[in-house]
Amino acid sequence: MERFYTFIFAAGLGCFALAFVLSLVFPVISLGKYEAMEFRDLEDLAAVPKAEFVELAARYPEAFESAFGTRTATPAAYAEALQLGRDIYVGQGCWHCHSQFVRPTSNEAQRFGPVSVAQEYNNALNLPHIWGTRRVGPDLIRTHGKHTNDWHIAHFMNPKNIVPSSVMPSYKYYFEEDGTPRKNGFSLVAYIQWLGTAYEDLPESVKQENEQ
Amino acid sequence: MTALTPALTPTLMPTLMPTDAERDGKPLVSYWLIKAHIVAAALFLLLSMTAGFLYSLQFLGYYPFGDSEVLSAGHIRFIHTNMTAYGWLVNGFVAMMYYVVPRLTGFRVCGEGLGKLIFWVWQLIVVAALGGFFMNCAQAIEWGETPTGFRPGTFEPNWIPVDLLVVVGAVLLVVQFFTPLYKARGQKYYVTLWYFTAGLVWLALTYLMGNIIPEWILPGAAGAATTGMFIHDLVGLFVTPMGWGLMYFFVPLILQKPIWSHSLSVIGFWALAFFYPLNGVHHFLISPIPDYVEYGAIITTIAIEVVVTTVVVNFFATLRGKWSALRTNWAIRWYYAGAIMYFITCLQCAFQVTWMFQKIIHFTDWVVGHAHMIMFGVFTFWLFGTIDWLWPRITRRKWHSEKLRAWHFWLSTIGIVIMFTDLMIAGLIHGFMQKGLNPWNDILDMSVPFWWIRSFSGAMFVTGLLCFLYNLVMTARSNELYVEEEHLVPATAE
Numbered sequence: 001m002e003r004f005y006t007f008i009f010a011a012g013l014g015c016f017a018l019a020f021v022l023s024l025v026f027p028v029i030s031l032g033k034y035e036a037m038e039f040r041d042l043e044d045l046a047a048v049p050k051a052e053f054v055e056l057a058a059r060y061p062e063a064f065e066s067a068f069g070t071r072t073a074t075p076a077a078y079a080e081a082l083q084l085g086r087d088i089y090v091g092q093g094c095w096h097c098h099s100q101f102v103r104p105t106s107n108e109a110q111r112f113g114p115v116s117v118a119q120e121y122n123n124a125l126n127l128p129h130i131w132g133t134r135r136v137g138p139d140l141i142r143t144h145g146k147h148t149n150d151w152h153i154a155h156f157m158n159p160k161n162i163v164p165s166s167v168m169p170s171y172k173y174y175f176e177e178d179g180t181p182r183k184n185g186f187s188l189v190a191y192i193q194w195l196g197t198a199y200e201d202l203p204e205s206v207k208q209e210n211e212q
Numbered sequence: 213m214t215a216l217t218p219a220l221t222p223t224l225m226p227t228l229m230p231t232d233a234e235r236d237g238k239p240l241v242s243y244w245l246i247k248a249h250i251v252a253a254a255l256f257l258l259l260s261m262t263a264g265f266l267y268s269l270q271f272l273g274y275y276p277f278g279d280s281e282v283l284s285a286g287h288i289r290f291i292h293t294n295m296t297a298y299g300w301l302v303n304g305f306v307a308m309m310y311y312v313v314p315r316l317t318g319f320r321v322c323g324e325g326l327g328k329l330i331f332w333v334w335q336l337i338v339v340a341a342l343g344g345f346f347m348n349c350a351q352a353i354e355w356g357e358t359p360t361g362f363r364p365g366t367f368e369p370n371w372i373p374v375d376l377l378v379v380v381g382a383v384l385l386v387v388q389f390f391t392p393l394y395k396a397r398g399q400k401y402y403v404t405l406w407y408f409t410a411g412l413v414w415l416a417l418t419y420l421m422g423n424i425i426p427e428w429i430l431p432g433a434a435g436a437a438t439t440g441m442f443i444h445d446l447v448g449l450f451v452t453p454m455g456w457g458l459m460y461f462f463v464p465l466i467l468q469k470p471i472w473s474h475s476l477s478v479i480g481f482w483a484l485a486f487f488y489p490l491n492g493v494h495h496f497l498i499s500p501i502p503d504y505v506e507y508g509a510i511i512t513t514i515a516i517e518v519v520v521t522t523v524v525v526n527f528f529a530t531l532r533g534k535w536s537a538l539r540t541n542w543a544i545r546w547y548y549a550g551a552i553m554y555f556i557t558c559l560q561c562a563f564q565v566t567w568m569f570q571k572i573i574h575f576t577d578w579v580v581g582h583a584h585m586i587m588f589g590v591f592t593f594w595l596f597g598t599i600d601w602l603w604p605r606i607t608r609r610k611w612h613s614e615k616l617r618a619w620h621f622w623l624s625t626i627g628i629v630i631m632f633t634d635l636m637i638a639g640l641i642h643g644f645m646q647k648g649l650n651p652w653n654d655i656l657d658m659s660v661p662f663w664w665i666r667s668f669s670g671a672m673f674v675t676g677l678l679c680f681l682y683n684l685v686m687t688a689r690s691n692e693l694y695v696e697e698e699h700l701v702p703a704t705a706e
């Protein structure tokens with residue numbers, strides 16, 4: 001028994017495969033049965049640019065044009081901004097200080113908004129998911145519409161100006177001195193303002209069942 | 213020199229082949245490879261700990277590089293964890309495998325040239341990962357932020373294919389160490405080899421799973437089940453088996469006393485292999501992952517605690533009658549301090565995995581304390597202990613300073629106890645304030661004193677490490693020869 005092949009096949013491969021089936025294949029099958037669980041690609045997510053993004057384009061036309069090559073908030077520009085914003089969110093480790101899911105416990109629904117459902121994560125901006133495991137700052141999955149663009153820009157430039165006890169780093173290098181966003185700044189704000197819209201877009205029936 | 217025939221490895225006690233044993237006219241153990249990996253490991257540990265300390269300053273408002281995008285606090289955090297995993301632990305464990313595997317099997321590793329290649333591939337992995345973090349190319353997988361070479365979810369290259377290199381590195385390790393393991397397939401394996409064999413298979417599988425599936429195939433909740441497994445398996449199926457493998461080899465060797473119970477070793481190993489991989493989802497509890505999957509993870513996590521107890525009991529029973537070794541032998545001290553902390557962390561696991569605790573402690577500093585206890589207090593302690601024992605034997609020099617050895621141990625031990633307690637309390641308060649709907653800035657204000665203590669305890673680790681590094685260097689340069697203790701000089705084979 002206590003030989004080479006036992007440890008390779010029974011322990012190494014066998015136990016791993018068992019876990020793979022039980023804790024991965026099973027949930028995938030169950031999740032696949034949920035209502036409104038279709039995967040949404042980036043094009044679909046960006047098809048109708050959100051009001052906050054349209055406002056950014058209107059507010060900073062020149063900067064917007066030099067960043068995205070257009071003065072209007074087109075779906076293509078939105079898609080580019082969302083993907084880049086997500087890249088920054090990941091690359092700068094925002095997800096090590098912020099979570100992106102609201103739990104049905106600890107009064108989180110009261111603090112942040114509706115409890116998270118699996119459907120809202122089945123899209124191109126959750127490859128891989130960025131749920132996070134630590135909340136130094138608050139959860140962000142219900143951020144859409146919570147603050148204005150201006151608030152976010154001021155906050156990113158120096159969080160301590162807005163919330164004196166904040167320990168969030170400043171991201172002023174994504175903005176000009178006067179607060180005009182650079183391309184990364186536009187994208188970051190666009191992405192943050194997008195968070196939560198996937199939930200809002202779900203069919204009423206799903207939301208109602210979740211919130212009742 | 214006597215040539216060796218593969219010794220039948222006894223079940224309860226590893227045989228120690230002579231230090232200068234030969235096989236096929238070449239030395240059995242390649243000491244320079246061990247030395248190279250130890251040096252690399254130590255340097256990356258210094259980098260990792262420095263990064264961790266710097267990151268903790270962000271929380272106090274004293275982070276020095278806040279104006280730089282490249283050196284941002286977020287990047288420093290990636291460096292802290294990834295240097296620990298791939299720079300320190302992998303290098304450290306590989307060094308130990310070079311020492312242990314040939315001595316247990318009686319065969320040389322596949323090749324010294326291959327060894328050189330493996331060494332450089334892994335250092336390249338670590339350095340390329342550093343570059344990737346600075347360039348904002350990290351991917352969103354905890355403990356696996358190492359860039360894949362493509363923008364996640366797409367096939368746009370970002371030219372830093374660290375993940376592919378890790379797979380190459382893991383396969384090369386398999387080739388290197390499976391050669392002697394395969395040649396010894398006729399033998400009954402000693403416990404250490406069970407862990408090493410399975411651990412190497414698991415490393416490759418875990419890495420492939422965690423870095424491909426959630427990035428390209430499964431978004432959202434299903435992906436979270438995968439990354440949960442990845443975080444967990446990297447610790448549970450690579451670091452833990454390697455760590456226990458070391459313990460099973462070095463503890464009986466140093467104590468000159470067989471492991472107390474073979475049956476307990478068997479239970480410990482198989483229960484780890486069976487239960488550990490099933491735990492993964494417990495990193496995302498009370499989440500959109502289906503509840504029954506979460507229950508499965510919770511139950512198996514509690515089961516793990518039973519396993520852990522058997523292993524810890526086995527080791528303490530082994531120590532019975534030799535308690536004085538705790539006073540006289542630094543390696544044993546590190547090992548058993550680590551074993552106690554292992555027990556504490558795993559006991560903590562069994563509680564914190566329940567929904568009752570999760571409600572409060574998830575997302576808080578409690579978890580940070582837990583992670584430091586297991587990564588620093590246990591596995592790093594065990595590697596420290598091993599290096600402490602090996603270094604004089606590899607360099608054939610006496611330890612330069614006994615005092616510095618003591619400082620290293622006590623600074624690390626007291627430091628980790630302070631950090632653990634501090635973060636546990638901070639986490640509980642944070643959790644209850646979160647539940648109590650206190651404003652977020654109140655939570656931050658509450659945490660600040662705890663964060664000061666955390667930075668202080670981190671500074672203790674770093675100071676301890678500096679003592680250690682200085683001692684390593686001075687020992688290697690000293691000219692006081694080390695003579696093997698009488699009872700450890702093995703009878704020449706045959």
